[in-house]
Amino acid sequence: MKITLLGTGSPLPDPNRAGPSTLVTTGAHNIVVDCGRACVMRLVGAGVMPPFVNLVLLTHLHSDHICDLNDLVTTRWITTPAPMASALKVVGPVGTRQVVEGMLAMLALDEQYRLEHHEDLRTAGGMKIDVIELVAGDTHQHDDVVIKAFRTDHRPVEPTLGYRIEHEGKAAALAGDTIPCPELDDLCQNADVYIQTVLRPDLVANLAALIPANAGRLTDILDYHSTVEQAGDTAARNGVKHLVLTHYVPTMQPGTEDEWRAIAAAKFSGPITLGPDLTSVEI
Helix, strand or coil: CEEEEEECCCCCCECCECCCEEEEEECCEEEEECCCCCHHHHHHHCCCCHHHCCEEECCCCCHHHHCCHHHHHHHHHHHCCHHHCCCEEEEEECCHHHHHHHHHHHCHHHHHHHHHHCHHHHHHCCCCEEEEEECCCCEEEECCEEEEEEECEECCECCCEEEEEEECCEEEEECCCCECCHHHHHHHCCCCEEEEEEECHHHHHHHHHHCHHHHHHHHHHHHCCCEHHHHHHHHHHCCCCCEEEEEEECCCCCCCHHHHHHHHHCCCCCCEECCCCCCEEEC
């Protein structure tokens, strides 16, 4: 199983970091977890063309985690040879169907134009998306991959899910945006790799001081994201083998990687991976 951080950025645009998105490659499957800004560009950078993505998992429906879903859907459709055409499976929490239906309504004219222009797209039958909504405790079988959904705590955003992806005896825990909670511990228990969104309260405070007009909005994010220290503590408490940090808030500046890593290492003694987009680990 290979984990690739497609996008490690945040809602604050950064020319060097795409929005939150992670690629999990397991055997014949390419699974995209969240579809933040520029996800498709980073997919190609990871060597995976959109036709070879066969499953999308959404942790929650904040815009920064879904804003490139429409690009993935459209690009996959128009670059897939007609004989290979298949529905893209999109799995997420309750509300995912509403989002996908709205997205398809937005894309309806584009779809119409392309169907009128390309006979092979008409033969393939237009865009196809198979939406599956899960609740905490559900298990989804994707061929030989087992995906287990766990409640996470990103309130007031509800529902939110973390996913445990199991394949050939290996387990990857992808938590998404959450603070520590008992269900997060269940998700991460003895995982081979645990991928966690993190923020730095000290850097958020510095940023808020620089932009006092938005200070309240910036400091609000401290309520519902794990800190780097908390991610390390969660990993240590639950016997995680490898901790991967992503979706850095504020943006991790080049040359500060060791500083971020040291904060997590104060709690977790195992390997800790972080870095730019397209950083990857194999388990």
